[in-house]
Amino acid sequence: MRTIVVSVAVALTAGAAFAQQKSAADGIAEYRKMLEDGNPADLFEAKGEELWTQKRGPKGASLQACDLGKGPGVVKGAFVELPRYFADTGRVQDLESRLVTCMEALQGFNGAEIAKTAFGRGEQANVTALATYVAAASRGLRFNLPQAHAEERRSYEIGKRVFFFRGGPYDFSCASCHGEDGKRIRLQDLPNLTKNPGDGVGFAAWPAYRVSNGQMWSMQLRLNDCYRQQRFPYPGFGSEATIAVSTYMGVNAKGAESIAPAIKR
Amino acid sequence: MADPMRIRAQAAGDKTTVRVLMSHEMETGQRKDSAGKTIPAWFIQEVTATHNGKPVLSAQWGPAVSKNPFLQFTIKGAKAGDKVAVNWIDNKGDKRTDEATVS
Numbered sequence: 001m002r003t004i005v006v007s008v009a010v011a012l013t014a015g016a017a018f019a020q021q022k023s024a025a026d027g028i029a030e031y032r033k034m035l036e037d038g039n040p041a042d043l044f045e046a047k048g049e050e051l052w053t054q055k056r057g058p059k060g061a062s063l064q065a066c067d068l069g070k071g072p073g074v075v076k077g078a079f080v081e082l083p084r085y086f087a088d089t090g091r092v093q094d095l096e097s098r099l100v101t102c103m104e105a106l107q108g109f110n111g112a113e114i115a116k117t118a119f120g121r122g123e124q125a126n127v128t129a130l131a132t133y134v135a136a137a138s139r140g141l142r143f144n145l146p147q148a149h150a151e152e153r154r155s156y157e158i159g160k161r162v163f164f165f166r167g168g169p170y171d172f173s174c175a176s177c178h179g180e181d182g183k184r185i186r187l188q189d190l191p192n193l194t195k196n197p198g199d200g201v202g203f204a205a206w207p208a209y210r211v212s213n214g215q216m217w218s219m220q221l222r223l224n225d226c227y228r229q230q231r232f233p234y235p236g237f238g239s240e241a242t243i244a245v246s247t248y249m250g251v252n253a254k255g256a257e258s259i260a261p262a263i264k265r
Numbered sequence: 266m267a268d269p270m271r272i273r274a275q276a277a278g279d280k281t282t283v284r285v286l287m288s289h290e291m292e293t294g295q296r297k298d299s300a301g302k303t304i305p306a307w308f309i310q311e312v313t314a315t316h317n318g319k320p321v322l323s324a325q326w327g328p329a330v331s332k333n334p335f336l337q338f339t340i341k342g343a344k345a346g347d348k349v350a351v352n353w354i355d356n357k358g359d360k361r362t363d364e365a366t367v368s
Contacts, residue, residue, distance in 0.1 A: 037284065038286050040333035040335070043271065043286060043288045043333060046268075046269060047268060
């Protein structure tokens with residue numbers, strides 16, 4: 001009789017511990033759900049939409065003739081097929097570097113100048129808003145990055161090597177945190193980016209609005225901050241390495257549903 | 266001129282839920298910039314809402330409200346096609362009014 005009582009008590013304790021562990025992740029999920037309804041990313045999406053049609057820059061042109069990979073002016077569905085190879089620039093480009101190319105070619109902005117600008121300032125803030133608008137037009141669609149061109153396959157391979165490349169004072173790589181299931185940073189669960197992490201997770205969630213600092217974060221800024229946390233030198237905006245890592249994550253996420261622009265804690 | 270608000274008004278029976286997302290910095294006046302200088306306070310001070318021109322809500326806000334604030338309230342007796350307008354004035358005197366149709 002006594003043994004039965006003991007085993008029941010053990011089962012209860014284990015149950016309580018499990019419930020507590022679950023409630024931490026559940027709590028965050030609940031918090032996100034509550035915020036989802038009034039996602040301020042909507043404000044950036046509206047701003048981006050306005051910037052897309054507005055005549056701007058030294059050439060006084062809109063971006064409506066911009067080719068994001070699905071033909072000039074086609075916005076819907078472009079996000080879930082980027083990064084991809086563009087024949088006119090002769091390289092693989094992600095959404096943001098492609099937007100800068102369009103701003104340079106159509107509107108006459110200085111692309112190198114934009115790349116040097118800090119995130120959230122001047123034209124760089126406009127690039128983020130435009131990226132939010134383009135991403136939002138593909139909400140609910142599934143990732144399907146092209147890998148037909150040799151350059152696209154090369155970008156994937158480079159991305160894979162960059163992802164696993166260890167360095168910096170912590171001897172970290174992207175794979176240190178994102179290479180297996182069940183890892184977390186503080187209370188946030190980290191997605192395993194070496195495979196498809198699921199709908200709306202990882203590559204399928206950015207650009208996203210960060211509630212904690214009230215900023216809209218693009219993929220380039222997300223990667224930039226990942227490298228800061230690894231204590232690596234900051235990668236250049238729209239550099240081949242960042243685009244390659246994006247290609248690697250994007251191809252891995254094939255079939256995942258895009259929820260971008262998402263909301264983050 | 267301030268950026269536009271996003272207003273959604275959804276009727277369900279007698280009650281209409283209005284959800285407003287405002288674009289505003291909402292500086293508290295407590296923060297310092299990288300040079301150590303205080304960033305001056307800049308926040309929405311007064312919010313009013315009207316239903317077909319008739320006032321239904323008025324609120325006084327302060328620096329405790331978050332950046333890009335979200336406001337939700339319910340009004341009674343609104344029907345689809347009615348107009349709901351929201352207006353805010355900040356402490357610098359900048360203002361913004363946007364209107365939405367109840368659906």
